Amino acid sequence: MSANVSSKLSAAVPAVEIRGLVKDFSSGLRGLKLRAVDHLTLRVEAGQVYGLLGPNGSGKSTTIKALLGLLEPTAGECAIFGVPSGRVEARREVGYLPESPYFYRHLSGRELVRFYARMCGMGGATLESRIDEVLALVGLTAAADRRVGTYSKGMLQRIGLAQALVHDPRLLILDEPTAGVDPLGTAAITELILQLKARGKTVLITSHLLGQIEDVCDRVAILDRGKLILEGAVSDLVGRADRQALVVEALPENELAELRAWLAARGRKLETVETPRTRLDRIFLERVGKKDA
């Protein structure tokens, strides 16, 4: 096979492929079954930022655990870069941040990242500089030598990101990275995801706050009670091609009437007039961000 053909083939291998995934949990009592994931089929192309959305208990975390080989699917199959999830090799190119992560309390942040880096086969002279680099990236340089047991929730989330990023994986799986994180932290995570995307990484991110990650995702899938109810490119799903919003300086009443007449003369109608509002989290970001810088 020529180099050209093989590179084309590898480009076509999706980062994540889930086919017909079903996961039943037995709830113990009287052998009752709970279907957490119901015939889910998904495909995440390499280089995309993909959002897996849905309310609490819709099966997002279960899907991710099955994808990482941490759970045995009841039916169906998952693969990462074409390698079936059951195999250890499938996890080589993956960084994973679990939902509300919790790490070895007895280690310092730096020791923790070093441990996971070495578990990924890293070592040698570059290891320490790489650890410093990721600790700086997540903003934990100052707290690096403190015990993880003393970390706040936001810091746990960040040290979790550091261990997920340390071996520079091609695929990042972030389970609810913004849950319980303040707007500043959320903005930092969003920023990080965009940086990773710019470097050609694939990011699979889950959230129950549907709006929060809409801005960064290329594509989203929405789950409800284990079933896929909507899937597509964000721009297709939320953009309304037949509408436009114009933002102008405040118009006095008479000019507004003129505008309406102008539009009416062309057979069009002004639908809504409203004062655009900034979002509270944006105000928070502006104020707090400035003080911090």
Added chain:
Amino acid sequence: MNTVPFSLRRALLIAQNTLLEAARQKLLLFFLLLALGLVVGARWLRDFSFGAPELKFLADCGFGAMAFFGAALAIAATAQLFFSEIENRTALTLLAKPVWRAEFILGKFLGVVAVAAFFCALLTLLLMAVLRWREGELMREFPEAFAQGGVVSYGMVALGGLLQWLKLAVLVALSLLVASFAQTQLFTIVTGFFVFVICHLQYLAQDAYTRAGSWFAQNVGGGLASVFPNFQLFALADSLNAADAPPTAHVVRVALYAAGYCAVACALAVYCFRKREI
């Protein structure tokens, strides 16, 4: 497609982390206090000295403490260090790395066995110190009883410590096997304790197997005897004399017996853990 082979290096990293967790959790501190209690206890024994046999009595006490508290440590530490990974969901992050589940089990096993090694080494050294000190006192008190010099072979004491450690390693492997399928830490500890008792009484089952009249006793005895290891094999002969030291071949056989049980129990633990939902 490149494969990720089983790596002893990763297993050792997990073992190191497990040992560090035990050390930083001050799990060992409790047992250190215990060892200290032993020394104080030995000092209290001064009040009713009964000559040379007292040294044997002291050694028995020391090994008894090592066996009993060592077993408690082995079972509790295995359950604690295994379930802390499951319950704190650190196993989730760890097993999402390119790590074999067999490496995880082996790492946990080696880590707890290292904890047991620290414990046995510490208690053996302390026992040696107590014996040495008491031997010196008794020699001064009853010079005629020690005409040929000291009666304690410190090599034998060290061997006793080594055998205790081998026994604890088997107990760790068996506890890990229970933990690999158990849902709770409590179940693991209780079952581990029963396993410990059965292993200590296994020779009775063997007796029953060879001598029992009833078909039932014979089969139950035979079944128990063939599944559980015999912990009596790890006891020293009733003497501290170098002359009564067991032959090397016997020690090697016991070590291989322990290694065999560890290997089988760990393999079964890997099998049970292979599909466990994390």
